Amino acid sequence: MTFLLDLLDKLQQFILSNIWFAPLAAVFLPFLEAVIPYLPLTMLVAFNLTIMASAYGTVQGTVLTILLSTLGSFLGMFLIFGIIRSTFGPYFVKKVEDHKYGKKFLNMVSGPNVWLVLIILSNPFLPSSILNYAISLTKIKVSKYIFLTITSRLIIVMFLVFLGSVFDIQNHPINALWFILIYLVLFGIWMLWTKLKKNKESI
Numbered sequence: 179m180t181f182l183l184d185l186l187d188k189l190q191q192f193i194l195s196n197i198w199f200a201p202l203a204a205v206f207l208p209f210l211e212a213v214i215p216y217l218p219l220t221m222l223v224a225f226n227l228t229i230m231a232s233a234y235g236t237v238q239g240t241v242l243t244i245l246l247s248t249l250g251s252f253l254g255m256f257l258i259f260g261i262i263r264s265t266f267g268p269y270f271v272k273k274v275e276d277h278k279y280g281k282k283f284l285n286m287v288s289g290p291n292v293w294l295v296l297i298i299l300s301n302p303f304l305p306s307s308i309l310n311y312a313i314s315l316t317k318i319k320v321s322k323y324i325f326l327t328i329t330s331r332l333i334i335v336m337f338l339v340f341l342g343s344v345f346d347i348q349n350h351p352i353n354a355l356w357f358i359l360i361y362l363v364l365f366g367i368w369m370l371w372t373k374l375k376k377n378k379e380s381i
Contacts, residue, residue, distance in 0.1 A: 182217070186225050193229050200233045204243060205250035208335075212254025215307040223247050223338040244335050251331045255310045259323060262314035287316040292326065299330035302337055306330075 193200050204226040211217040226247050231239035287295055299309060313323065 182221070186221075190225070190229060194232070197233045200229050201242065201246055204230055204246035205253070208247045208250035208331075209254035212251050212307050212310065213258060215305050219251070219306065219334070220302065220338055223335055227339055240339060244332070244339055247335045247339075248328070248331045251306070251335065252328050255306070255327050255331070256324070258307070258310055259314045259327075262311065287313055287318050292322070296326055296330055299326055300333040300337075302334045306334070 189203060193203055207222040207226060208219065211219045211222055223243070227240065227243045229239075230243045230246075233239060234242060298304070299306070299313075310327075313326075318326075
C-alpha cells in the first residue's frame with residue numbers, strides 16, 4: 179500500500195505539470211484495477227476525483243471522473259472477459275460445473291435474474307476483478323455482460339465519487355468504514371422491499 183501511495187503521489191506531481199495526461203490517467207488507473215485483483219478501486223477513484231477536480235473544476239471534474247473511471251474499469255474487465263472466454267475458459271467451466279456451489283453461480287449468472295447479479299457486481303467492497311474472472315467462465319451472452327458490467331461499474335464509481343468527496347477517503351482511509359455502513363443499510367432496505375413485495379404478491 180505504501181508503494182501505491184508513493185506511486186500515486188509521483189503521478190499526481192507529473193499530472194499537475196502535464197494536465198493533458200489527467201484524462202488518460204483517469205481511464206488507465208481503473209483499467210489497471212480491473213486487471214490486477216488487489217488494487218483498491220476506492221483509492222484510485224478518489225485519486226482521479228482529486229486530479230480531475232484540480233484540472234477542470236469541481237463540477238466538470240466530477241462528471242469526467244465518473245465517465246472516464248467507468249470507461250477504464252469496463253475496458254479492463256471486458257479485456258479479461260474476452261481473453262478468458264477465447265482461451266482457457268471452456269476448460270475451467272467444466273471444472274466449476276463439477277462443484278456444487280460453482281454450478282449454482284454459473285446458473286445464476288446465465289439465468290434470467292439479472293438484478294441479483296447486478297446487485298452482487300455493484301458491491302464496491304467485493305473484488306470486482308475476481309468476480310469478473312468468475313463471470314467470464316459462464317455462458318453469459320456478451321450483450322448481457324456488457325449491460326451488467328457498464329451498469330455496475332457506473333453505480334460503483336458514482337458511489338465512490340460521492341462518498342469520496344464527502345468523506346475524503348484518499349486522505350482519511352478510516353472513513354472507508356462509512357462505505358461499508360451505508361452499503362449495508364442500502365442493501366438491507368432493498369432486501370426488506372423485496373420481501374414486502376413478495377408478501378404483497380402472495381396475498
